[in-house]
Amino acid sequence: MSETKQTKVVSFLCNWCSYGAADLAGVSRMQYPENIRVIRIPCTGRMSPKFVLSAFREGADGVWVSG
Amino acid sequence: MESYIEQIRTLAVDLLKSGKVDVVIGYRRGSVPMATVPFMARTPEQAKQLTWDSHCTLNLANYLTNRQEKIGIIAKGCDSRNIVNHIVENKINRDQLHIIGVPCKGMVNPKELQTLLDDEIISCAETGSTLTIASSQAEIKIEREDHLRNNCSLCTHRNPVIYDDLVGEAVEEPVLDDPFKDVNAIEAMDADEKWNYFDDLLDGCIRCYACRNACPLCYCPTCFVDESDPQWVGKGQNDTDIKTFHFLRAFHCAGRCTDCGACEAACPMDIHVRAFTRKLIKDSKELFGWEAGMDISKRPPLDTFAPDDPNDFIK
Amino acid sequence: MMANLLEHMGMEKDRVQFSWISSAEATKFATVAREVAQSVEALGPNTKFVKGSD
Structure with missing residues (x-):
């Protein structure tokens, strides 16, 4: 753990859309910030407000939902 | 009021005698002044105990969930909208119901x-x-x-929207200049002020879940607060847990809440829990042009997709 | 609507963000990821809805 707290963004990515895009970005060696923490969900339809709140509960600084 | 009581009793007795319904759900005088309790009359004799006054604050649609028998139910404006909700959400069949509509002039606080x-x-x-x-x-x-109760003074649907018999004459529907004054006042605050406002608001909450139990919309077999695996929200008096509970409870009512005020009437700590749902009512109206429980043939907006749904929050 | 209620309760608007990216849009993904990370960084650490913060 670093001394200064780094902001963490919990990202809920749809398996078929943004997760694919993230994968492609990785394969293409594109840079994106390291404070994006990815959680793969089967579909954005799986998203629930509970997830957002529990992310904050556990100390996330931001939540990003992407389909 | 007295004529209402007479008519309600006559209708209920007739329904039970003719065997059209097995039970009539209504109100009975409570054991303390200024209170009524929900009452299920199963015989014509019991039906004579039914009453109606300015204290019928609970929402009777709450007692319809997944019932099998034929039911007569007394419904004021908000109750009838919740009955529509129940029918739309397949919690009860329209054929099972005989709705005794009562035009309402608001309940007192x-x-x-x-x-x-x-x-x-x-x-x-x-x-x-x-x-x-x-x-x-x-x-x-x-x-x-x-x-009047706050929600009754803001009510614009006093007459039942769905009924088989109407007691008395329909009453005039009020027109409000600024129905969402309270919500706008909160919206005008900055983030920290809002946070503190809700902190103060929920200060007294004892997590008794009376607001949830009184609400006709809350019929999940296991509520998210009772789930332990995974446990979404802690069960103690932690401020974050209390807020999470109120946030999610309110959000589950998005596009469904009829502002019947049963939650507030049930709250033993006098918390203005409608502060959450009022915002959702306002948003439903502004974003989707939707008022809950008005039409038996329409699905709620968060339940359906329409090409013109607002999507400017998506990047 | 959920984001609206969170904001209503005093959560900063940019803490919860939504986007729509196709699996072919790697460039868009990287751009949006950077935007999201920056806007959250600008808000600083979150204190609301955190368990154990009070």
Whole structure:
């Protein structure tokens, strides 16, 4: 753990859309910030407000939902 | 009011006698003044106990969930909208119901009445639009219109939207200049002020879940607060857990809440829990042009997709 | 609507963000990821809805 707290963004990515895009970005060696923490969900339809709140509960600084 | 009671009883007795329904759900006088309790009349004799006054604050649609028998139910404006909700959400069949609609002029706020007298109110009588409340020391007469519950004074659907029999004449629907004044006031605050406002608001919450239990919309077999695996929200008095509970409870009512005020009437700590749902009602109206429980043939907006749904929050 | 209620309760608007990215849009993904990370960084650490913060 670093001394200064780094902001963490919990990202809920749809398996078929943004997760694919993230994968492609990785394969293409594109840079994106390291404070994006990815959680793969089967579909954005799986998203629930509970997830957002529990992310904050556990100390996330931001939540990003992407389909 | 007295004529309402007579008509309700006559209708209920007829329904039960003819065997059209197995039970009539209505109100009975409570054991303390200014209170009614929900009552299920199963025989014509029991139906004579049904009553109607300015204290029918609970929402009877709450007692319809997944019932199998034929039911007669007494419904004011908001109750009838919740019955529509139940039918749309397949919690009850329209054919099972015989709805006795009662045009409503608003229910009074007993907590407000109590503040008018120094000691405990021991009786409350009603003639026309006048209430006579008395404690052991004093007796005063008041106009019921001046002491309506907050949600009743903001109500624009006093007449039942769905009914088989209507008791009395339909009443005039009020037109409000600024129905969301309270919500706008909160919206005008900055983030920290809002946060503190809700902190103060929920200060007294004891997590009794009375608001959830009184709400006709809350019929999940296992509520998210009772789930333990995964446990979404802690069960203690932690501020974050309390807020999470209220946030999710309210959000589950998005696009469904009819502002019936049962949650607030049930709250033992007098928390203005409608502060959450009011915002959702306003958003439903502004974003989707939707008012809950108005039409039996329409699905709620968060349940359907329409090409013109607002999507400017998506990047 | 959920984001609206969170904001209503005092959560900063940019803490919860939504986007729509196809699996072919790697460039868009990287751009949006950077935007999201920056806007959250600008808000600083979150204190609301955190368990154990009070």
